Amino acid sequence: MSTSQLELKGITKQYPGVLANDAIDLAILPGEVHALLGENGAGKSTLVKIIYGVVRADAGEILWNGAPVHIANPSQARALGIGMVFQHFNLFDTLTVAENISLGIDEAHDLKVLTSEIEEISERYGLPINPHQHVHALSVGERQRVEIIRCLVQDPKVLIMDEPTSVLTPQEVEKLFETLQRLSSEGCSILYISHKLEEIQVLCDSATVLRGGKVTAHCTPREETPKSLAEMMIGSELPVCKRDGRALEGETQLSLHGLAIPSPDPHGTDLNGIDLTVRKGEVLGIAGVAGNGQKELLAAINGELISPRSDMIRIDGEGVATVSPARRRARGLAFVPEERLGRGAVPEMSLANNALLTSYQHEMVSPQGFIDFGHMRDYATRIRKNFDVRSDGIDAEAKSLSGGNLQKFIIGREIMLEPKILVLGHPTWGVDVGAATIIHQAIIDLASRGASVLVVSEDLDELFEICDSIAVISEGRLSPVRPTSETNVEEIGRWMSGQFADATQEVHHAAPA
Amino acid sequence: MLLRLEPRQTSSKWMQYATPLIAAALTVITGVILFTALGRDPFLALYTFFVRPLTSVYGIGEWAIKATPLLLCAVGLSVGFRGNVWNIGAEGQLTMGAICGGGVALAFWGNEGIWLLPLMLIAGAAGGLAWGAIPAILKNRFNANEILTSLMLTYVAIQFLGYLVHGPWRDPDGFNFPETRLFNDYGLMPVLVEGTRLHAGVILAVIVTIIVWIFMSRTFQGFKVQVAGQAPAAAAYAGYSQKGVVLLSFLVSGALAGLAGISEVSGTIGQLQPVVSPGYGFAAIIVAFLGRLHPFGIVLASLLMSLMYLGGESLQINLNLPLAVTGVFQGLLLFFVLGSEVLVRYRIKLTATPKEA
Numbered sequence: 001m002s003t004s005q006l007e008l009k010g011i012t013k014q015y016p017g018v019l020a021n022d023a024i025d026l027a028i029l030p031g032e033v034h035a036l037l038g039e040n041g042a043g044k045s046t047l048v049k050i051i052y053g054v055v056r057a058d059a060g061e062i063l064w065n066g067a068p069v070h071i072a073n074p075s076q077a078r079a080l081g082i083g084m085v086f087q088h089f090n091l092f093d094t095l096t097v098a099e100n101i102s103l104g105i106d107e108a109h110d111l112k113v114l115t116s117e118i119e120e121i122s123e124r125y126g127l128p129i130n131p132h133q134h135v136h137a138l139s140v141g142e143r144q145r146v147e148i149i150r151c152l153v154q155d156p157k158v159l160i161m162d163e164p165t166s167v168l169t170p171q172e173v174e175k176l177f178e179t180l181q182r183l184s185s186e187g188c189s190i191l192y193i194s195h196k197l198e199e200i201q202v203l204c205d206s207a208t209v210l211r212g213g214k215v216t217a218h219c220t221p222r223e224e225t226p227k228s229l230a231e232m233m234i235g236s237e238l239p240v241c242k243r244d245g246r247a248l249e250g251e252t253q254l255s256l257h258g259l260a261i262p263s264p265d266p267h268g269t270d271l272n273g274i275d276l277t278v279r280k281g282e283v284l285g286i287a288g289v290a291g292n293g294q295k296e297l298l299a300a301i302n303g304e305l306i307s308p309r310s311d312m313i314r315i316d317g318e319g320v321a322t323v324s325p326a327r328r329r330a331r332g333l334a335f336v337p338e339e340r341l342g343r344g345a346v347p348e349m350s351l352a353n354n355a356l357l358t359s360y361q362h363e364m365v366s367p368q369g370f371i372d373f374g375h376m377r378d379y380a381t382r383i384r385k386n387f388d389v390r391s392d393g394i395d396a397e398a399k400s401l402s403g404g405n406l407q408k409f410i411i412g413r414e415i416m417l418e419p420k421i422l423v424l425g426h427p428t429w430g431v432d433v434g435a436a437t438i439i440h441q442a443i444i445d446l447a448s449r450g451a452s453v454l455v456v457s458e459d460l461d462e463l464f465e466i467c468d469s470i471a472v473i474s475e476g477r478l479s480p481v482r483p484t485s486e487t488n489v490e491e492i493g494r495w496m497s498g499q500f501a502d503a504t505q506e507v508h509h510a511a512p513a
Numbered sequence: 514m515l516l517r518l519e520p521r522q523t524s525s526k527w528m529q530y531a532t533p534l535i536a537a538a539l540t541v542i543t544g545v546i547l548f549t550a551l552g553r554d555p556f557l558a559l560y561t562f563f564v565r566p567l568t569s570v571y572g573i574g575e576w577a578i579k580a581t582p583l584l585l586c587a588v589g590l591s592v593g594f595r596g597n598v599w600n601i602g603a604e605g606q607l608t609m610g611a612i613c614g615g616g617v618a619l620a621f622w623g624n625e626g627i628w629l630l631p632l633m634l635i636a637g638a639a640g641g642l643a644w645g646a647i648p649a650i651l652k653n654r655f656n657a658n659e660i661l662t663s664l665m666l667t668y669v670a671i672q673f674l675g676y677l678v679h680g681p682w683r684d685p686d687g688f689n690f691p692e693t694r695l696f697n698d699y700g701l702m703p704v705l706v707e708g709t710r711l712h713a714g715v716i717l718a719v720i721v722t723i724i725v726w727i728f729m730s731r732t733f734q735g736f737k738v739q740v741a742g743q744a745p746a747a748a749a750y751a752g753y754s755q756k757g758v759v760l761l762s763f764l765v766s767g768a769l770a771g772l773a774g775i776s777e778v779s780g781t782i783g784q785l786q787p788v789v790s791p792g793y794g795f796a797a798i799i800v801a802f803l804g805r806l807h808p809f810g811i812v813l814a815s816l817l818m819s820l821m822y823l824g825g826e827s828l829q830i831n832l833n834l835p836l837a838v839t840g841v842f843q844g845l846l847l848f849f850v851l852g853s854e855v856l857v858r859y860r861i862k863l864t865a866t867p868k869e870a
Binding site: 302303304324325326327328329335337339342343344345346347348349353356357358360365369370371 | 731732733734736739740743744746747749750751752753754
């Protein structure tokens with residue numbers, strides 16, 4: 001066995017109240033694609049930040065080609081040969097691709113030489129990009145290519161990729177994997193962070209699994225099953241969600257009719273004539289690459305964004321598109337927003353107070369306007385119990401909860417209102433597998449009790465698991481709606497890149513106007 | 514080397530209560546340095562500033578009288594500040610309250626009854642409320658910055674008062690002094706303690722404080738204000754009207770500032786004069802924050818601020834120091850309150866200057 005390209009020994013990082021990394025050992029061989037696997041809060045981000053010099057470890061050492069090194073900041077990491085592609089891109093919209101890449105290089109260099117270098121790399125690794133294009137005109141997938149090229153011009157020995165596929169269509173993911181495999185065949189090691197198990201099995205040679213800041217396993221993903229990997233991650237038997245095959249013949253409770261709204265955000269996406277209906281008992285999923293109008297669609301349905309005409313959104317056939325969120329709630333709508341802290345919950349208020357946030361129409365406020373604290377606390381306690389919310393009691397501040405626990409609380413709060421219609425934005429984004437299963441089961445159970453559920457998500461596995469029917473949003477337009485059993489990932493993936501014009505005509509007779 | 518503020522993971526509850534005390538202590542220490550630099554005996558000066566005003570029953574009465582308008586204004590402002598609505602114009606709303614309430618007294622001059630004082634109080638509160646409504650409407654309608662509009666309207670109100678007492682409302686028997694007639698007995702707040710000027714306004718202020726406390730901590734409207742202040746997106750998500758919170762905050766703080774104005778005019782001055790407040794409406798902003806925006810904290814803070822007014826006068830009379838000392842102390846106090854507030858939430862870190870650009 002050759003010397004590891006990068007080796008970590010006993011890396012430990014203590015944050016106030018959390019031991020984020022506890023004596024972590026990890027070794028990456030040259031040219032290896034190494035997965036770093038773990039639930040949210042397992043310590044993956046902290047560990048890669050230590051490798052990239054963003055955070056300093058309290059103890060432990062980093063070996064580079066067998067020799068101990070000290071990485072004080074990202075520019076030292078880059079000088080060594082470590083590149084990192086962050087989950088959130090750091091690009092300037094108003095600059096060109098080449099200018100953006102130039103900004104990431106520490107040494108003096110010539111922009112013309114760099115441009116030809118970019119063209120060469122883009123050719124060699126199958127990352128098509130025009131160096132002269134402005135970043136604001138690029139798609140999310142193209143922006144990621146810019147980030148990758150930015151790392152590659154520095155000729156890295158180790159490339160860190162943090163959840164790179166969460167913003168890509170299945171086709172783009174395939175492309176990315178080809179690039180990564182090419183890189184690894186040329187001797188560049190890749191540290192690949194993800195919680196998507198199938199991807200890791202396809203791509204990675206070896207894996208280190210973290211749980212609660214500790215390494216729980218080193219394994220070869222191809223020799224494992226998704227189930228066994230998931231169990232290493234969450235440390236117990238994976239719960240499964242059950243659903244009954246129910247017939248969808250109920251009446252329509254929520255419908256959109258030609259919903260068209262310009263986005264208030266100059267970088268947002270305008271909604272462009274969206275039609276859909278959700279029946280009693282139905283779970284309808286809307287897939288799509290981030291930034292294609294999901295945010296606007298959700299805000300329009302909840303009423304934070306007011307539509308131009310009242311009948312564009314109907315609850316039980318009555319137009320509600322111009323009334324306030326409170327009025328829509330009074331008619332039986334509940335909503336789980338994509339941002340938890342600051343929108344779904346008030347960060348510095350207790351869980352008890354956050355229970356009141358949206359449940360105020362349910363006997364928690366007296367006719368004189370006084371809060372019924374007994375009722376409110378009881379409601380918070382029941383949410384906590386029914387949805388297994390792990391917190392320091394109901395007086396804990398919302399911001400003290402982990403993302404998954406807070407999401408369970410918010411979804412629990414909305415579901416326990418027994419809404420007629422539940423709309424969810426990215427319900428399990430960044431939530432660990434265990435919590436996601438609880439959330440999925442609760443959504444399915446609510447639908448079987450007769451609610452209409454609309455789920456907007458980027459996670460296709462999730463949509464195929466819980467939805468009765470699926471549609472895709474792309475550039476503010478909605479694809480035809482297909483029963484889940486009559487479509488597949490390939491078709492939805494194709495639609496995600498906007499190619500559903502033919503399909504629209506083909507199934508037009510099936511979709512009620 | 515660079516100084517950097519880094520948020521603390523946990524802000525200590527204990528420290529949150531201690532900050533106002535620490536700030537007060539730092540103010541006193543700075544006072545010692547200040548007086549020493551001025552060549553005065555610092556301890557005599559501090560005694561004269563903080564203790565001497567309270568050595569008589571009359572003095573204690575004055576203490577409560579000056580705390581009254583501060584308390585009324587600050588409790589009202591705290592509602593808005595909790596909701597992230599910045600009414601800086603309590604001084605103007607106070608002045609408008611004095612004008613409207615005083616106007617009632619003058620309108621019924623020579624035709625009084627027991628009903629006069631309640632009517633004046635209602636008119637005063639209504640005047641402040643109406644004046645407060647203007648920046649709220651401008652903000653809701655045109656998204657005009659309420660800090661600017663409420664501040665500018667303060668000067669409009671003060672000029673308007675000046676116009677009235679120099680012109681149409683001037684006392685016809687007043688030898689051309691810019692003052693209105695003295696209010697009749699029915700238009701004056703009853704005195705509570707013989708030998709002092711302590712008037713019923715202080716009871717009013719305490720009752721109002723309790724009502725505001727109940728409103729903020731027990732009612733759903735109060736909860737909405739706090740959500741709007743802490744997380745505007747959550748308020749929008751849950752369907753709370755942001756405009757409603759702006760309007761409510763301004764109406765409450767405006768009405769209470771107006772009440773402070775008429776209580777001051779009918780309790781201590783007894784007539785309208787070109788200046789009815791030494792800046793209570795502005796000092797109340799400091800009081801509100803010093804009291805951590807909590808009604809009971811604000812009671813203590815308004816007593817401290819009132820003592821500073823008395824202390825300044827006492828220094829002027831006894832040690833011949835300028836009245837501006839009061840302003841200096843107010844400024845120091847606000848500086849230390851805000852400063853220690855920052856340090857409770859953040860820690861200072863020394864970092865090496867980064868090499869890369």
